[in-house]
Structure formats: structure tokens, C-alpha cells
Amino acid sequence: xxxxxxxxxxxxxxxxxxxxxxxxxxxxxxxxxxxxxxxxxxxxxxxxxxxxxxxxxxxxxxxxxxxxxxxxxxxxxxxxxxxxxxxxxxxxxxxxxxxxxxxxxxxxxxxxxxxxxxxxxxxxxxxxxxxxxxxxxxxxxxxxxxxxxxxxxxxxxxxxxxxxxxxxxxxxxxxxxxxxxxxxxxxxxxxxxxxxxxxxxxxxxxxxxxxxxxxxxxxxxxxxxxxxxxxxxxxxxxxxxxxxxxxxxxxxxxxxxxxxxxxxxxxxxxxxxxxxxxxxxxxxxxxxxxxxxxxxxxxxxxxxxxxxxxxxxxxxxxxxxxxxxxxxxxxxxxxxxxxxxxxxxxxxxxxxxxxxxxxxxxxxxxxxxxxxxxxxxxxxxxxxxxxxxxxxxxxxxxxxxxxxxxxxxxxxxxxxxxxxxxxxxxxxxxxxxxxxxxxxxxxxxxxxxxxxxxxxxxxxxxxxxxxxxxxxxxxxxxxxxxxxxxxxxxxxxxxxxxxxxxxxxxxxxxxxxxxxxxxxxxxxxxxxxxxxxxxxxxxxxxxxxxxxxxxxxxxxxxxxxxxxxxxxxxxxxxxxxxxxxxxxxxxxxxxxxxxxxxxxxxxxxxxxxxxxxxxxxxxxxxxxxxxxxxxxxxxxxxxxxxxxxxxxxxxxxxxxxxxxxxxxxxxxxxxxxxxxxxxxxxxxxxxxxxxxxxxxxxxxxxxxxxxxxxxxxxxxxxxxxxxxxxxxxxxxxxxxxxxxxxxxxxxxxxxxxxxxxxxxxxxxxxxxxxxxxxxxxxxxxxxxxxxxxxxxxxxxxxxxxxxxxxxxxx
Ligand code: ADP
Ligand code: ZN
Ligand code: ZN
Numbered sequence: 001x002x003x004x005x006x007x008x009x010x011x012x013x014x015x016x017x018x019x020x021x022x023x024x025x026x027x028x029x030x031x032x033x034x035x036x037x038x039x040x041x042x043x044x045x046x047x048x049x050x051x052x053x054x055x056x057x058x059x060x061x062x063x064x065x066x067x068x069x070x071x072x073x074x075x076x077x078x079x080x081x082x083x084x085x086x087x088x089x090x091x092x093x094x095x096x097x098x099x100x101x102x103x104x105x106x107x108x109x110x111x112x113x114x115x116x117x118x119x120x121x122x123x124x125x126x127x128x129x130x131x132x133x134x135x136x137x138x139x140x141x142x143x144x145x146x147x148x149x150x151x152x153x154x155x156x157x158x159x160x161x162x163x164x165x166x167x168x169x170x171x172x173x174x175x176x177x178x179x180x181x182x183x184x185x186x187x188x189x190x191x192x193x194x195x196x197x198x199x200x201x202x203x204x205x206x207x208x209x210x211x212x213x214x215x216x217x218x219x220x221x222x223x224x225x226x227x228x229x230x231x232x233x234x235x236x237x238x239x240x241x242x243x244x245x246x247x248x249x250x251x252x253x254x255x256x257x258x259x260x261x262x263x264x265x266x267x268x269x270x271x272x273x274x275x276x277x278x279x280x281x282x283x284x285x286x287x288x289x290x291x292x293x294x295x296x297x298x299x300x301x302x303x304x305x306x307x308x309x310x311x312x313x314x315x316x317x318x319x320x321x322x323x324x325x326x327x328x329x330x331x332x333x334x335x336x337x338x339x340x341x342x343x344x345x346x347x348x349x350x351x352x353x354x355x356x357x358x359x360x361x362x363x364x365x366x367x368x369x370x371x372x373x374x375x376x377x378x379x380x381x382x383x384x385x386x387x388x389x390x391x392x393x394x395x396x397x398x399x400x401x402x403x404x405x406x407x408x409x410x411x412x413x414x415x416x417x418x419x420x421x422x423x424x425x426x427x428x429x430x431x432x433x434x435x436x437x438x439x440x441x442x443x444x445x446x447x448x449x450x451x452x453x454x455x456x457x458x459x460x461x462x463x464x465x466x467x468x469x470x471x472x473x474x475x476x477x478x479x480x481x482x483x484x485x486x487x488x489x490x491x492x493x494x495x496x497x498x499x500x501x502x503x504x505x506x507x508x509x510x511x512x513x514x515x516x517x518x519x520x521x522x523x524x525x526x527x528x529x530x531x532x533x534x535x536x537x538x539x540x541x542x543x544x545x546x547x548x549x550x551x552x553x554x555x556x557x558x559x560x561x562x563x564x565x566x567x568x569x570x571x572x573x574x575x576x577x578x579x580x581x582x583x584x585x586x587x588x589x590x591x592x593x594x595x596x597x598x599x600x601x602x603x604x605x606x607x608x609x610x611x612x613x614x615x616x617x618x619x620x621x622x623x624x625x626x627x628x629x630x631x632x633x634x635x636x637x638x639x640x641x642x643x644x645x646x647x648x649x650x651x652x653x654x655x656x657x658x659x660x661x662x663x664x665x666x667x668x669x670x671x672x673x674x675x676x677x678x679x680x681x682x683x684x685x686x687x688x689x690x691x692x693x694x695x696x697x698x699x700x701x702x703x704x705x706x707x708x709x710x711x712x713x714x715x716x717x718x719x720x721x722x723x724x725x726x727x728x729x730x731x732x733x734x735x736x737x738x739x740x741x742x743x744x745x746x747x748x749x750x751x752x753x754x755x756x757x758x759x760x761x762x763x764x765x766x767x768x769x770x771x772x773x774x775x776x777x778x779x780x781x782x783x784x785x786x787x788x789x790x791x792x793x794x795x796x797x798x799x800x801x802x803x804x805x806x807x808x809x810x
Contacts, residue, residue: 001027002055003067006097007040007047010408012786015095017050021064025156028163030067033075033082035108037068044068046109048100049075050082070159071114073168074369076104078388080423087419090779093786093802094409102409103384107171107362114144115170116158122166130154136167144169171362183225185239186249187215197247207238212247225250270308270344274458277305280451281312287427288316288392295421297398297443298431300453301691302662303460306431310394311344313429314375318348322391322426323374327413329400330354330379331619335601341377352378352385355598380405383413383420390424393417398430398439399655404807412805414439433662433693434655437704440697441711463633463661463671465689469680481576486634486674493632494581494613500632502577502616503660504570513540513551517560522549526762533565570616573636577614589617619656621663631671633663638677638685646809647709650684654696657688708748708771710805716770716782717806719755721763722798731789731798732766738788739770742781747772756809763799 004017020038022030030036034049077085077100085100092099101109118136127133132151136142148155161167187194194216198209211234215223228234242248273281280298287294300306314324328337333353341349350364350373367373369386376385380403383393395403395417403413414430421428430439430448443450456462468483478484493500512530513522522531524542531540533551541548555563570590577584587607593599607615608627615621615630641653661673677685687696705712718735722728732752740749748771755765775781782802789800 001030002053002064003030003036003049004051004053005036005038005047005049005067006095006100007038007045008097008101009040009045010095010098012095012783012790015089015097018047019053019064020067022052022067023156026067026070026159029070029073029159031075032079033077035071035076035104037071039065039068046071048077048082048097072108073162076108076369076386078386080388080420081384081386083423084384084416084419088409088411088416091415092409092411092804093779093782099409099411102381102405102411103386105358105362105365107358113171115141116144116147117141117168117170119165119168126166130157132157133161133166182252184222184251185225185228186220186222186251187212187218187247188220188249189247191216194247207234208242210234211238211242215248222251270312273308273312274305276453276455277309277312280453281309283449283451284309284313284427284429285316288313288320291320291322291391292425293422293427294449295418295428295447296430296449296451297435297439298429298451298453299435299440299443299693300431300433300451301456301462302433302659303456304433304453305457306396306453307340310396310429310431311340313392313394313427314345317392317427318345318374320391322389323385323387324376324392324394325382325385325387325390325417326375326377326394326396327382327403327417328377328379328396329402331402332397333377333379334604338377341375345375348374350376350378350385352376352382354379355600380413383416390420390426392427392429393421395428395430396432398432399434399436399651401652401807404805406808408801410801410803410806415805434658435693437651437697437700438711441701462691463673465661465673465675465691467680467685467689468674468676470676470678480580481573481636482580482634483674483676486676487580489632489672489674490577490581490614490634494584496631498631499607499610499612499627499629500614500634501621501627501630501660501663502573502614502634502636503621504573504616504618504636513563513565515555515557515560515563517562518555518558520555520557520563522552526759529757533569535565535569535571570618573616577616584614585612586614586616587612589615589621627663630663633660633671633673635660635673635675638675639679639682642679642682642684647704647707648807650682650700650703653682654684654688654700657685658691658693661688661691713748713771713773715806716772716778717803717809718768718770718785719765719801719803720752720767720798721760721765722796723763725764727796728764728766728798731793731796731800732768734792735785735789735800736768738785739768739781742784743770744772744775747775 001022003020003022005020006017007014018038018040030049030052032049032051036047036049037044038047081103082100085096085103088094088099089096116136118140122133122137124137127137132147132154135151147158158167162169189197194212198212198216201208211228211232214228214232214234225236225239228239229236239248239250243250284296287296298306298309310326314326317324326341330353333351338351350367352361352364356364365386368376376382376387378385395414398414405411417428420426432439435443439448442448466485468485470483473483476484480487482490490500513533514520522540523529524531524547526542526547529542531542531547531549533540538551539548540551551565552563554561570588574586574588577586587603589600589603593603606612610629615627635657638657639653641656642649646652657675675685675689679685683699684696687693687699704710709715720728720731720735722731729752736749736752743749750769750771752766752768755767758765772778786800786802793800
């Protein structure tokens with residue numbers, strides 16, 4: 001048997017499968033998608049089996065080397081995921097192996113220790129004359145490294161035993177127990193025997209008798225030690241003495257770590273659908289019945305009942321015996337959201353969240369690969385859930401930029417979802433109140449079914465939006481960061497004891513340190529950006545490289561004392577609120593208050609319980625939160641995100657304002673939104689105020705057409721970096737010249753020019769941008785350019801990254 005294997009050397013030269021011979025003893029275990037160890041030159045590397053071939057179908061095999069190890073009992077990659085990896089490698093110009101590694105949990109890639117475990121099939125008879133099996137029958141687990149040392153003769157027999165189900169392997173992350181063990185107690189005696197035992201126990205052994213009586217009622221099923229102790233009130237010592245008498249069995253059983261274990265989820269009733277919901281559900285459910293590819297964009301205002309539509313679609317998918325993937329932006333993956341799923345689908349749900357520990361993620365992933373769940377809820381990378389019968393993929397908040405991965409492989413989850421939906425004959429359902437222009441444009445052209453839900457459930461009114469021109473505030477001598485309108489409404493809500501959300505738009509705008517005498521700003525000495533001021537320790541820090549200095553007392557340029565931080569941070573807003581409204585209870589959510597695991601949720605819980613009047617924060621609080629008692633939303637600086645060097649600046653501003661506005665008045669209480677801005681006439685602000693997506697879409701599409709940006713043109717951004725300017729410039733020209741000779745006439749090549757952030761971590765950055773409408777061989781073209789670059793780069797150390805359909809242009 002021959003295995004074709006891609007190896008973990010993520011460079012283009014080795015980006016193809018290599019053939020290895022599979023020794024007989026590994027054959028029971030190896031499959032397409034298996035993770036293996038192979039020799040590669042002088043090294044040993046991890047690799048993935050792409051395909052298994054018959055010896056006869058391959059040419060000369062005598063020079064092939066052997067596969068050394070098969071790492072998992074169940075291959076972590078399905079044939080579909082292998083194929084997806086190949087597609088990604090072409091689409092996003094990354095090595096195939098890099099693409100497939102993005103699909104599996106980090107535990108499997110790191111330095112995890114492998115353990116051999118006896119399964120329930122291993123008994124005295126199957127142990128035969130093997131000392132290793134007898135040892136395992138006794139101990140249940142052994143580290144594989146120890147097996148290799150202590151039982152060298154039997155080592156090669158292990159794969160066969162795994163293949164026949166007697167043994168299994170698991171990974172243990174160093175310093176961290178991967179599997180959580182729980183103690184279970186059971187009684188395997190017949191009822192009559194238990195009664196007999198109770199009768200024969202001494203009179204004063206009351207606890208023991210009580211314990212057995214519980215088991216008499218409970219039956220044979222195992223009970224957790226926790227239940228025995230806490231609910232039955234039986235001590236551990238009592239259980240132990242009953243075990244010693246052979247009346248009870250105590251064993252350690254693996255349980256999955258469940259990050260939501262502490263919560264109780266009430267089974268939820270589904271609501272009677274509104275006519276709108278029924279209307280949009282009809283085509284979706286029809287497609288789900290068809291079990292063939294279909295795609296929809298569900299454009300519904302915040303609070304229109306989209307989530308109920310998703311849940312219904314998932315239920316129908318499961319009813320057909322198929323599986324569902326539900327993607328949400330990381331930040332919206334709140335306990336509330338998880339609760340809605342768990343209460344509907346119970347234990348059928350796995351949750352993949354970046355706040356999980358590596359071990360927790362691995363546990364959730366194993367539930368998927370062992371087919372113990374049917375629904376996966378998760379952020380971007382959950383799109384790689386190793387299901388084999390996907391019937392539905394939902395992408396909530398479809399427009400979110402966090403669906404794009406900003407490191408290799410630079411994929412977009414929406415595109416991967418589209419690929420998987422087609423491959424599986426599944427339904428792709430994308431939803432948003434503010435769809436991305438790209439998606440909406442395709443929907444209007446019929447590529448996706450367009451479903452609209454323009455009204456809130458129960459006809460709750462959209463909140464009243466007040467736009468305040470901050471220039472007028474200044475003219476009226478109001479120098480506070482709160483306009484008179486916002487001030488008045490905050491006071492009103494405090495009096496009525498209703499809650500508020502105050503949102504600070506800080507995208508690309510933070511507290512920098514500037515001299516008011518000469519205008520000098522503190523900048524990073526390694527990167528070309530301003531330092532951000534941190535009040536807690538009076539330092540200024542670079543957010544790219546971490547360079548930190550103490551806030552200077554005098555301007556380094558003109559020696560003036562008037563050097564201080566500028567701009568509005570959440571801390572500043574909090575102080576101002578406290579000054580203006582003594583006694584106001586503010587819950588601040590920003591990177592400083594939420595860095596600890598779980599703190600994000602704690603703060604939200606606190607607010608939900610009413611232990612705060614104001615929830616104050618940045619982007620973090622814009623999405624998905626649903627608080628019944630919030631009746632006022634204030635936006636401090638609506639237009640700061642308009643001034644970024646990004647063609648999506650207006651779109652992002654519109655989305656943000658719409659999302660934030662959607663937080664107010666979602667329930668019985670009506671809501672107000674105050675938007676403070678210096679550019680009230682900008683169309684993104686005007687249309688957000690009127691909740692008018694179509695008008696915004698039309699105007700923004702005109703801009704994009706005029707400036708030649710997506711969706712009219714598509715982009716490729718190629719970035720180069722090196723410590724020396726002349727070298728990085730030459731590299732950019734090598735690739736630029738190569739491409740210029742080969743691109744289509746309608747394609748525009750911009751650059752090479754210095755990147756907007758021209759230096760990061762002491763490396764100078766140059767870029768080339770391709771704008772194209774129709775470039776049929778783009779992937780091939782870029783692959784050739786990469787080859788030309790690598791040839792030139794042999795003597796240099798220039799880094800080149802290619803970003804197809806980029807989101808970050810800095
Ligand atoms: P969206 O996802 O579009 O923001 P949700 O699905 O969260 O909207 O619905 C908004 C609110 O309306 C939620 O509190 C939800 O429970 C409620 N809701 C949704 N559909 C119905 C319905 N058919 N009847 C009653 N309440 C509903
Ligand atoms: Zn100065
Ligand atoms: Zn820096």
C-alpha cells in the first residue's frame with residue numbers, strides 16, 4: 001500500500017503530495033485524511049494522507065520511504081475537507097497543508113502527549129499472551145512513549161489492536177488534563193440481592209443501608225459521586241466501604257468538559273411565526289427538503305425575528321437526519337445566543353468559541369467527529385466542522401469582517417461556506433440587517449434568493465433617532481463630550497430607572513498623545529503609527545509591536561508642558577459621566593476590563609441584572625446584545641470610522657450605527673438613539689438615521705463604481721516587508737513587473753507604493769494592488785508571480801503575503 005502525503009513544510013516548493021510506503025502493521029489504521037509522521041530528508045515531519053493507492057498502480061516504489069506513525073484512530077480530515085483544503089490552497093495561494101491545518105484543533109498540532117487506552121472491548125480473553133494488553137487491562141491508560149520503551153516487541157502490534165477496537169488513543173495536552181474524569185458509582189446486584197445485603201448489614205450501618213436503598217430505587221444505571229453525596233447525602237467513606245464489600249462499583253468515567261455545565265437550559269417553546277417569518281421560511285424549508293444546493297440572503301432589520309427563522313431551518317435539517325453549522329461573529333457568541341440553541345436542541349449542540357481553553361475546544365471538536373452532536377455553533381473556524389452530511393449552513397451577521405481570517409490561510413468563511421454548501425447539496429442561509437454590498441449585489445442579481453423582513457416582530461417601532469451636530473454644540477459653548485440632547489435623555493432615563501447603552505466609536509481612533517503647543521504626537525519608533533495612551537500606568541503603547549514608554553512631562557520637540565493625551569477613551573467617558581451624574585452606575589466594557597476569561601460575560605450579566613444604569617463600551621457592545629430595559633443608546637463619535645483609509649469606511653459606519661441603534665427599544669419600552677457627529681450630512685449617517693438600507697446601498701454602490709472598488713472590481717493586495725527599503729522596493733518591482741506583463745487589459749495594477757502603515761516592527765512595507773473585473777487565470781497568474789518572487793528571493797529575506805479579496809488595507 002502506498003500513501004500520498006502532504007507534509008508540514010509550508011512553502012511552495014513542497015506544495016504537492018509525496019509518496020510513502022505503508023508498512024503492513026499500519027494498514028489497519030491508515031486512511032485518507034489520517035495524520036501521520038513521515039521521514040522527510042533528515043527530519044521527521046507531520047503530514048496528512050491525501051490518498052491511498054495500490055502498489056501496482058504506482059511506478060517504481062522500491063525507493064520509497066515508510067510511513068512511521070499514524071497519529072489518530074479516526075482521521076481528523078474527511079475526504080471533503082481534504083478536497084476543500086486543495087481548493088483553498090488554489091483560491092488563497094497558500095500551501096495545501098496550511099489550509100488543512102487551519103481546520104483541526106490546536107491540540108492536535110502542538111506538543112500533545114499520546115496515551116493508549118483500553119476500550120470496553122478489551123477483556124481477559126482478548127489479552128491472550130500479550131503482556132502489554134494485560135498491563136492495559138489493569139491500568140486502563142499508558143503513555144505511548146512508555147509503551148514503546150517497556151514493550152518494544154509489541155509496539156508494532158498496537159495499530160492492529162486499535163483497528164480491531166480493543167485499544168484507542170487520546171491526546172493529553174501537557175500541563176493540562178485534556179479529559180475531565182468524573183467518579184461514577186453503580187450497583188450491579190439484582191434487587192433481591194440488594195435487599196438481602198441491606199438486611200445482612202449491621203444495625204448501626206445506617207448510611208450504608210440508606211445508600212443501598214437508593215440504588216434499589218435507582219436501578220442499575222451509574223450515578224455520579226456528586227449526586228450520591230449532595231443529593232442523597234451519603235458520604236464518600238460510606239461508598240468506599242460498600243465498594244470494599246463488593247456491593248458497589250466505583251469508576252472514573254471520562255466526561256466532556258462543558259463550559260456551559262453550570263447553566264440550566266429551560267426547553268423553549270417556539271413562538272407562533274409571524275406572517276413574514278412564514279413567508280421567508282417557505283422557500284428555505286422547501287430547499288431543505290430538496291437536499292440540493294440553494295442559497296439565501298435574509299435581510300431583516302434588527303429584531304425582525306431572524307434568529308427564530310434560523311432555528312426553525314436547523315430543526316428541519318436535523319429532522320432529515322442531516323447536520324447544521326451556525327456561524328456567528330465571535331463577539332455575538334454570547335451566553336444568550338448559546339442558551340437559545342441549547343434550549344432548543346439540548347445536547348445535540350457543540351459550541352466552538354475562542355474563549356474556550358484548548359482542551360475544551362478539543363472536547364467540543366471530538367463530539368463532532370464522533371457524531372455525538374448534530375449542530376455546531378461557532379465563530380469563523382467552525383465552518384470547518386468535520387460533519388459528513390451537512391444540510392444547512394447559517395451565517396448570521398453575514399457582513400461582519402471577522403469572517404475573514406487575517407493570517408494565512410486568508411480565507412473568508414462565507415466563501416468556504418458556499419463551497420461546502422455546493423459540495424454537500426446543502427442550503428446556505430446568510431442573514432443581516434446590513435448586508436455587505438458584495439452579498440446584496442449578488443442577491444439582487446439572483447445569485448442568492450433575497451428574502452426581506454423589513455419590520456420588527458410585533459410591529460415594535462424602530463427607535464427614534466436624533467442626530468446632533470457637534471459643531472453646533474461647540475458654538476453654543478458646550479465643550480462637554482455629551483450634547484445637550486444626550487445629557488437631557490440620560491438624566492431622564494436615570495429618573496425613570498431605565499437602562500442605557502453608550503457607545504464609543506473608536507475604530508482607528510484612540511487616545512494618542514499630542515503636544516498642544518506644536519502638534520507633535522508620540523509615535524512608535526519601530527512602526528509608523530501613533531502610540532496609544534493608557535491611563536492606568538500613564539504609558540503610551542504601540543498596538544502593533546508593544547513598544548511602551550512613560551508619558552513624557554515635556555514635549556520632546558518644543559519642551560512645552562502642554563503635552564497630553566487626546567481623543568476620547570472609555571475611561572474618559574466614564575469619568576465624565578460620574579462628574580455630570582453623581583451616583584450613576586457605569587459598567588465599562590473595553591479591552592482593559594474584559595481581558596480576563598469570562599469577564600465579558602460577567603459584566604453583561606451584571607448589567608442584565610440591573611446592577612448598572614449604563615453599559616459603556618466600544619465595538620464590543622454593538623452587536624447581538626438584547627436587553628429589555630435599554631431605552632436609550634448614545635453614540636459619542638459617530639464619524640470617527642469615516643476617516644479611515646479604507647474604501648469600506650462608509651459601509652462600516654452605516655453598519656455600526658444601524659447595529660447600535662438596534663439595541664434600543666427591542667421590547668415593550670420604546671427607545672431613543674442619539675448620534676453625535678461632526679458630519680451629520682454624510683450619507684452613511686443620514687441613511688442610518690432613517691433605517692434606510694436600500695438608499696444607502698444605492699448611494700454607496702455609485703461611489704464604488706466611480707472609484708473602482710468591490711463589488712464592481714475585485715482586489716488582490718500583495719504586501720512586501722523587509723528591514724531595508726531598497727530591498728523591499730526591488731522585491732515589489734520584481735513581482736510588479738512580472739504581473740504587469742501578464743494581466744488582462746482591463747486589470748489595473750496599482751503600485752508598488754509604500755503601504756499606508758509604512759513600517760511595522762522595524763520592517764518597511766510596500767504593496768501592490770490589483771483591481772480586476774475579469775481575470776480568468778488569476779490563481780495561475782499569482783502562482784507564477786510567487787514562483788518568480790521565490791526565485792529572486794533566494795538570497796534575500798523579503799516576506800511576501802498575498803491577500804485575495806482583502807479586508808484590511810493598511
Ligand atoms: P433578530 O435575530 O432579527 O434580531 P430575533 O429572532 O432575536 O430577531 O427576535 C427579536 C425578538 O422577538 C426576540 O426576543 C424573539 O424572541 C422575539 N420573537 C421572534 N419571533 C417571534 C414570534 N414569531 N413571536 C413572538 N416573538 C418573537
Ligand atoms: Zn511640542
Ligand atoms: Zn510599534
